[in-house]
Amino acid sequence: MSVHQDLSVFVRHGAGGVAGMELAVEGMRCAGCMHAIENGLAADRDILGARVNLALKRVTVEWKDGVLRPEAVIERLAKLGFTAYPFLPDGERDSDTREERRLLRYLGVAGFSAMNIMLLSVSVWSGNASDIDPTTRDFFHWLSALIALPTAAFAGRPFFESAIRALRAGAVNMDVPITLGILLALGMSVVETWNHAEHAYFDGAIMLIFFLLIGRYLDQLMRRRTRDLAGNLAALKAETALRLLADGSTVVMPIAAIQPGDRVLIQPGDRVGVDGIVETGESEIDASLVTGETTPQPIARDGRLYAGTMNLTGALTVRVEAAATGTLLDEIDRLMARAVESRSRYVKLSDRAARLYAPLVHATALATFLGWIAFGLAWQQALIIAITVLIITCPCALGLAIPAVQVVTASALFRRKVMLKQGDALERLAEADLVVFDKTGTLTLPEPELIDRGAIPADRLAKAGALAAASHHPLARAIAQAAGAPAPAGSVTEHRGLGLSCLLDGREMRLGSIAFCAAEAEAARVAAQHPTASLIAWRHGAECTVFAVDQRLRPGAVETVQRLRELGLELRIVSGDRLEAVAPVAAALGITQFQAGLKPDEKLQQLEELARAGRKVLMVGDGLNDAPALAGAHVSISPISASHLAQAAADIVFLGDALGPVAESVALSRKARALMLENLWFAVAYNFVAVPIAVAGFATPLVAAAAMSGSSLVVTLNALRAGRGVAGKRED
Template sequence: MSCCAAGTEGTLEMERAAHALPSSEELRLSSRDLGDGLYQTELSVPGVHCGACIATIEKSLKSRPDVERARVNLSTKRVSIVWKAKVGQIVTDPVDIVRTVFASGYEAHLFAAATDGDEALRNKLMLAVAVAGFAASNIMLLSVSVWSGADAATRDMFHWLSAAIAAPAIIYAGRFFFVSAWNGLRHGRVNMDVPISLAVILAYSMSLWETVHHGEQAWFDASVTLLFLLLIGRTLDHVMRDRARSAITGLARLSPRGAMVVMADGGREYRPLADIAIGDRLSVGAGERVPVDSIVVSGVSDSDFSIVNGESAAVRVQKGDALQAGILNLTGGLTLEASALARDSFLAEIVRLMEAAEGGKAGYRRIADRAAEIYAPAVHLLAFGAFLFWGLYGGDWKHALLVAVAVLIITCPCALGLAVPVVQVVAAGRLFKAGIMVKDGSAMERLAEIDCAAFDKTGTLTLGRPRFINRSGVDPGHMQIAASLGSHSRHPLSEALYRSVGSVAVTFDDVREIPGSGIEAKTSAGIYRLGSRSFAGNGTTAPEGRMSSRSEVVLSLDYAVLETFQFEDALRPGVEQALADFALKKIPVTILSGDRPEVVAKLATRLCVRDWKANLKPADKAGFCVEAQRSGHRLLMVGDGINDAPALSAAHVSMAPATAADIGRQAADFVFMHDSLEAVPLAIRASRKAGRLIRENFAIAIIYNGLAVPLALSGIATPLIAAIAMSTSSIIVVLNALRLNSLGSHLPVPKGAPTPNVAPRTARLAS
């Protein structure tokens, strides 16, 4: 539903007085210096919810000579403004730019990722829905008695009771629409809340007039029911948008709040992240994340680089190695030297990539929002024309006003507004039963349109859990020793080795972990070592012909190799069936991975996927998705790691498993809870059926308006009949959406499907 149809843009208007404009100094300090006299400022605009809002703000800002460009991000409710420090001899005051946003009718303040205001607004909406629903049901019960032929005294009493119930409900539940309508009119805009507010107020006022003069008809039920149905659509829309913005908040939680700075005299001081300067020495202990992009000055440790390349295998880092912000230090303490500010670090770059991608997603609603801009004045002209016609030519101004109110109510875009969100909710519920979570309702619409797909490797096509594969050829005694040593380490391969045994039969007293190398235990029999081949064998190299696509851990006694344990990542269940389904639908598939080429090539060959890319960074994956979009393709991205988050946001639509990192789940449009990858083609089936139902609902809404509007204009439909007709159209739309429940959760395995990636356009995507 359009935001303007639901009173979004002016919801926070009542609280505007509580917010002061930021000072020039605050704005300058928070702005990024882009060089050549240009600065970039980020502002929160909580009242932005649709294409009309975006156009209004961008147009007002671009009209200023000191604004180079302005872009509103709908998902994060953020406006990015690039402005000139000077225009001629006049120095720009950034406060004037913020005042321009206020003058266009929208609150603005320095950007913050917190969403407490959104949560409070959602709670207010849900309470308003409850109030309107309670009032509407009770007024309907009273109306039944009137319709059944109650005598005049009973009818008047019921009318007064209805008026008493409706008044507070309309004031409380209708304030979203009334404030938005007033805000729009005050700034010279006519939005969809204006006819809605007029219809509700006129219907109540006329009903009250009829009640005072002992009239037979009253339309209190029509006014409250109208609010109830519109608030349902508004709440659904707000919840969907709120979920779509959660990825940025997840990244903010991932970044540490500060770091321990090592002073020149050896002392230590904890500083907030924003106060860390380039060149500062930082102390990062085991289990802590790297706060900013840094260079290792001293120390050796295993580190989890999954945020960068998506691979679960720990990487040894030592003096001189570069570490990105967000990398998890696993085993040893490190002293780092900051090489970038927090706002220029790796995590900040991922945030910018995601926001840039999210900004492009706003387009799917803009057509409907532009239609809403035309709809509002058209409804006003139609109602006013009917009022003049019946007043001037019919001579009955009371009847003319009733016709005008009926037109306003019967043309309410409730069916049109519910056409999309009700299908999204039903489809989301159906997918939830199959273990698939839908985070953004519009994603189903986009998933139905895909013509190509890209999959991350580790954690997506595979489970991201190393699997011990040569147990049958390993001596059981050596296995027990290795498992005992592995129980003392957090390294993924050591943990996998320990899990494969499940219990420890051999114990060691003197055990120490050497970060980046392995584990050492001193015993009466000698020194046992478990780790890399060079560590365990004291410099021994791998034998000729050893498979480089497998990971290994070596056990040695006094540097003599006793056993080699090999590991391989297990395929995710349902991979072959899912890729066969893509091949059957002639949807080309590409594997995107940060892993080594030989590992990716082996998996691609095993899965019959011809297109694959290795050694990719987060920006490379996002760039692949952007290039696919620019080429006119609608790409589905399936990934799980933090490093996949920009690509998940940049793709036309995205999915992630529940085992994904928090930020990966938040950035994705869909999250599947079960291990099987068959959830991906199942979601496509559901989305395509949902798309058909949405189009059917739009057709129902158009047919309804084509039949109902002439009835209202002719004077046949009273406000009550108009409200019933409007409600009936909404009920039909809901019932049509419920047909999604007939979608089966069973996904048939295609027989004789062609091998994946047979379509020639895949080659164009890979180029």
């Protein structure tokens, strides 16, 4: 049956009757793929142009409006051997891109000015050492001012704006001393130049802006890149729904295009992509991704269905609804707000440093000023010396110390298939001393698997697999997959709520519930061995087998738990599932502290209690029910298979099935934090050397320039060590 698809929401209609669409392409890795796609599409008469972005793994296709349906583009790409998913550029991404371009523009201007002013400054310094004509020096200083003042006004805006914002909120951040340093340096230099003095600090001020902008830009780049790739992953998940039209026909539509009030058909074996009320049909629902509960629940007319659940047995018609009050989603939303509130108390390392740093530096400058006046110097000269103290202590290295480490660590994590959503998550992760795991979908894989494979004869598994392949039921799928996904058996009859049957060698073969296959004796034996597993029976004449299907631990779960313990972390499981399902998992991993049957608010409460006891909790979870806990924890990690809300709430998202990235992230983040502190201490040591020189009045512009660029270089080189030397395999 070919299904009609409607992707018109993704199409953007440009000027001159040109329609365009952006697609995320799966498996595009090399230049060869790029050529294949571009040339393959360009050979088509209807398509005006196709341009691949290899860095983002996306392709933009343009065609004449009305000539082509967007679905045809995907078909053409499929013919070329690529699976593509349409992509809806969101507003947040656009604003991020704009911010990045703004910073790059500032960076370009600051770099240009820094170079030209340095050209003038070096001439002045060498002239001062020999016999520069004072008129020439003044001319050079005025030229510097001409370049520096507009540059500072333009490129210094990110710092000025942030400083003003902080001061308005009654706080001090790193940008306050930076802004003060820049403004005073420029102001003093203008006055000095006016008075035909020997020294002006235009070069120092602009260099400071340039170095700090590099730090800012790196930070922004990291965030944008993460978001872009996360956006691709969301598109690759390609969530669609089968929308029922008024005439009874169905259209496959992306979830983004479904409106409240639409009716959607959900087939057995489909993951539900919408929230709504069941209109017709009866079925069983696996809500393990939403609540953690692995036992299927019955659902009928007027039942409420949540996105992320799996429809097991019967087709359902659902009327889509926006989250209404009093529902689970509403409750989760409320909890999320509470959780976010409780977390916002965390103060970033850089802000903590700024809190200590700003008053200290300002006090030193003031003391210098008063000290020199007491010593008998004219107030103008004392002021100049005090300002040089501010310039030389300006946190150039401090501004780079943390973003540089974050960027290097984020790319190291990315190679290990871990995506960092916020830079400061690294600091928080490094502080964690307790890991709280969710069970379903986090410690275990989200899809169930056949677990007693060794006990089943291969020929029986093959026969059962062929029968199972005809069904969409997750338990049947697990068996089909274990049998190597064979071709479905012919003429299979589906018995609703019971199982499947077909004729083989003249006898009926059945697969389904224990009673359907009359396999009670066999089932009791298997149930004793695998008490938590779901059982599914197979009978062919006298031959009878019972399969145990259960959620398997994620690969590497045992090693990860072991490694986390070695890193000195305490481990707990907090699950929404039954105690009987949680206990064996905890036992297999050697985790002694576990709780079962917790509701979302109870999970959050647990975390709040732990936080009150002074614990720094790392929450690892994936379900909708974990989202408040993820938002409320000190730091949180989600697998990529997690529900939308959980992923949005988590600080870090890892790809793939294996749990290993959790331990690796902790190890890398600790190293990153150590390097950040090292860098901060280096900045302190630097000040210990530089400040006495400045206080004594020996900080000429040459000394300031050398000290500033030297310290920035040291800090950056130190940051480059963040990606190396942590045990664990790399993925590239």
